[in-house]
Amino acid sequence: MVTVVHPNLEQNDAKMSAKDVSVFYGDKMAIDRVSIDIPTKYVTAFIGPSGCGKSTFLRALNRMNDTIPSARVEGEITLDGEDIYRSDMDVVQLRARVGMVFQKPNPFPKSIYDNVAYGPKIHGLASARADLDEVVEKSLRRAGLWTEVKDRLEDSGTALSGGQQQRLCIARAIAVDPEVILMDEPCSALDPIATAKIEELINELNGSYAIVIVTHSMQQAARVSQRTAFFHLGNMVEYGRTSDIFTKPLEKRTQDYITGRYG
Amino acid sequence: MTEQAAPTRTDKFEARLKRRYAAERRFKMAGLGAVLFSVGVLLFLLVTMSINGIGGFQRAELSVPIDFTQAGLSAAPAGLSQPSAVQSLQAQGLPQVVEYFAEESLGKAGADQLSDNAWRTVADQIITNPAILRGTEEFSLAASPKLAGGLGGEGSAEMQSLAADLAAQGKLENRLDLGFLTRSDATNSQMVGIWGALKGSILTMLVTLLLAFPIGVMAALYLEEYAPKNRWTDVIEVSINNLAAVPSIIFGLLGLAVFLALFPNMRSAPLIGGMTLALMTMPVIVISGRNAIKAVPQSIRDGALAIGASQVQVVFHHVLPLALPGILTGTIIGMARALGETAPLLMIGMRAFVATPPAGFTSPATVLPVQIFLWSDEIDRGFVERTSAAIIVLLVFLLLMNGIAIYLRNRFEKKW
Numbered sequence: 208m209v210t211v212v213h214p215n216l217e218q219n220d221a222k223m224s225a226k227d228v229s230v231f232y233g234d235k236m237a238i239d240r241v242s243i244d245i246p247t248k249y250v251t252a253f254i255g256p257s258g259c260g261k262s263t264f265l266r267a268l269n270r271m272n273d274t275i276p277s278a279r280v281e282g283e284i285t286l287d288g289e290d291i292y293r294s295d296m297d298v299v300q301l302r303a304r305v306g307m308v309f310q311k312p313n314p315f316p317k318s319i320y321d322n323v324a325y326g327p328k329i330h331g332l333a334s335a336r337a338d339l340d341e342v343v344e345k346s347l348r349r350a351g352l353w354t355e356v357k358d359r360l361e362d363s364g365t366a367l368s369g370g371q372q373q374r375l376c377i378a379r380a381i382a383v384d385p386e387v388i389l390m391d392e393p394c395s396a397l398d399p400i401a402t403a404k405i406e407e408l409i410n411e412l413n414g415s416y417a418i419v420i421v422t423h424s425m426q427q428a429a430r431v432s433q434r435t436a437f438f439h440l441g442n443m444v445e446y447g448r449t450s451d452i453f454t455k456p457l458e459k460r461t462q463d464y465i466t467g468r469y470g
Numbered sequence: 471m472t473e474q475a476a477p478t479r480t481d482k483f484e485a486r487l488k489r490r491y492a493a494e495r496r497f498k499m500a501g502l503g504a505v506l507f508s509v510g511v512l513l514f515l516l517v518t519m520s521i522n523g524i525g526g527f528q529r530a531e532l533s534v535p536i537d538f539t540q541a542g543l544s545a546a547p548a549g550l551s552q553p554s555a556v557q558s559l560q561a562q563g564l565p566q567v568v569e570y571f572a573e574e575s576l577g578k579a580g581a582d583q584l585s586d587n588a589w590r591t592v593a594d595q596i597i598t599n600p601a602i603l604r605g606t607e608e609f610s611l612a613a614s615p616k617l618a619g620g621l622g623g624e625g626s627a628e629m630q631s632l633a634a635d636l637a638a639q640g641k642l643e644n645r646l647d648l649g650f651l652t653r654s655d656a657t658n659s660q661m662v663g664i665w666g667a668l669k670g671s672i673l674t675m676l677v678t679l680l681l682a683f684p685i686g687v688m689a690a691l692y693l694e695e696y697a698p699k700n701r702w703t704d705v706i707e708v709s710i711n712n713l714a715a716v717p718s719i720i721f722g723l724l725g726l727a728v729f730l731a732l733f734p735n736m737r738s739a740p741l742i743g744g745m746t747l748a749l750m751t752m753p754v755i756v757i758s759g760r761n762a763i764k765a766v767p768q769s770i771r772d773g774a775l776a777i778g779a780s781q782v783q784v785v786f787h788h789v790l791p792l793a794l795p796g797i798l799t800g801t802i803i804g805m806a807r808a809l810g811e812t813a814p815l816l817m818i819g820m821r822a823f824v825a826t827p828p829a830g831f832t833s834p835a836t837v838l839p840v841q842i843f844l845w846s847d848e849i850d851r852g853f854v855e856r857t858s859a860a861i862i863v864l865l866v867f868l869l870l871m872n873g874i875a876i877y878l879r880n881r882f883e884k885k886w
Binding site: 311316326 | 779792
């Protein structure tokens with residue numbers, strides 16, 4: 208499928224890139240030959256109506272689709288030039304490099320401390336208690352949660368409010384120091400204030416990690432991202448700078464979607 | 471606006487509303503009735519068992535004072551270790567001494583109704599406290615089943631009058647018999663105990679738990695977390711469900727045919743019994759385990775996978791701890807069923823008369839339900855109360871086992 212790529216989009220520092228990627232669930236094609244370069248230093252937003260395949264494509268980027276038995280991926284996705292679907296690719300290592308935050312906050316039913324320390328522990332990034340303490344504090348600070356939870360690190364992560372849980376999940380993801388963070392509608396279960404905090408956090412993390420965010424909210428895409436891709440019915444219709452997509456879309460379908468004609 | 475009332479304000483609507491509330495009340499009453507019925511049945515069981523069983527923890531005992539200064543028994547400290555000390559006392563004529571003093575105190579007819587092995591009780595007390603050999607000591611010795619029956623108003627008129635005489639003199643009464651909890655099976659209802667069967671049950675349950683729990687949990691984890699969903703796993707699932715429904719006697723035949731063929735010298739051993747019951751318990755644990763594992767939200771697995779946990783780490787760090795309370799519930803049900811199981815154990819020879827508690831996993835043993843079955847078949851009336859007492863012991867053991875499991879389950883239970 209042909210994607211309209213805005214001509215003024217410079218594409219020279221791709222962290223991840225997809226070439227003709229199709230994703231199938233059984234016989235059903237959910238993503239149809241999508242090609243995209245995900246830049247290192249920017250936030251990339253995937254927008255589009257429900258069921259357009261943007262989450263499916265996001266999950267293909269760290270092979271979370273592997274957990275769905277009927278899912279099958281064709282084409283090539285590379286991370287720093289390495290094909291992540293090649294047979295000798297270590298999925299565990301891939302997911303340590305490409306972290307993910309989910310739609311519904313899913314902290315482990317463990318303490319706040321253990322939630323953040325879990326990743327570094329299993330990867331052996333920090334083993335001494337002092338090192339772990341440092342990683343936990345650093346990650347929680349980066350996620351903007353430290354001041355709220357520093358006195359109750361032993362409380363269960365599930366006792367936090369929804370917005371705090373989601374920031375805890377972000378802290379958990381950045382504790383293993385990934386290169387890319389995928390966010391699958393991270394604010395859809397949150398109230399506007401919690402959403403504003405997460406968006407602020409995304410802006411702060413921008414530059415340190417390549418961030419890809421799937422969102423239903425066009426305002427959110429406009430606020431947090433520098434690159435936007437519009438998905439529709441399994442196709443990537445248009446890809447460009449966020450400002451260009453929202454002010455001068457080249458495709459009629461994009462225009463219709465961002466003006467609220469459907470979706 | 472029209473005059474017409476809104477559809478929710480009509481009489482028809484209100485009549486319907488009343489019917490809906492009436493239906494709700496009926497449903498609540500039915501539910502409450504069902505709960506009360508089951509509580510009532512349980513209470514009835516416990517109350518009748520307690521009333522019948524209290525007598526089982528007592529036995530008729532005769533008081534016999536023995537003046538050891540006349541008996542001339544010696545118990546050198548060196549000889550005071552079982553069983554040689556008992557043999558030494560027997561050789562020195564302790565049985566005759568006991569008989570002599572019994573006749574002195576109870577008369578010929580009364581002494582005849584002393585239990586055959588009454589002198590052993592005396593011997594045990596001498597061994598634990600040799601100092602009593604220097605004076606006169608009053609012993610409470612088991613009466614014969616006939617005399618015990620007489621005291622209970624049963625048996626021949628002769629026995630009843632003898633019992634009444636002795637009881638009037640204060641020489642015969644029903645006393646608390648804690649020895650019931652430490653002795654083993656006997657042919658004499660006055661001398662039986664439950665410890666042999668209880669120990670047999672404990673050993674058998676241990677074998678069952680150690681085999682069925684790990685195998686069941688591993689099978690459940692593999693089927694839920696690793697196995698691809700295809701025709702073969704469907705076949706396995708159906709087979710496991712069928713296995714859980716197989717009548718227990720068939721497992722007994724399997725144990726007889728397979729385990730006893732492999733270990734022919736271990737007839738009636740707790741090891742074989744436990745292996746047989748493990749076959750029966752395992753499918754229950756697999757089924758409840760799979761349901762508990764299924765109930766762990768996929769989002770927890772995703773969360774762990776997304777930060778690079780391997781499949782094994784996801785299973786052992788997240789899925790298993792969250793599923794454990796559910797798995798334990800299934801294990802309680804399976805183990806409770808195994809504890810009460812009689813039929814398969816009859817098939818592998820655990821119905822033998824075993825007069826000593828089992829020394830280990832491979833020595834002959836019986837278990838509580840089989841012991842209850844055997845005693846309920848005895849002709850001697852004294853066994854009726856003993857049977858009830860054994861049932862109480864079984865129920866207490868069951869409650870204890872369930873209590874531990876519920877405690878463990880609540881400890882592992884996590885909220886999210």
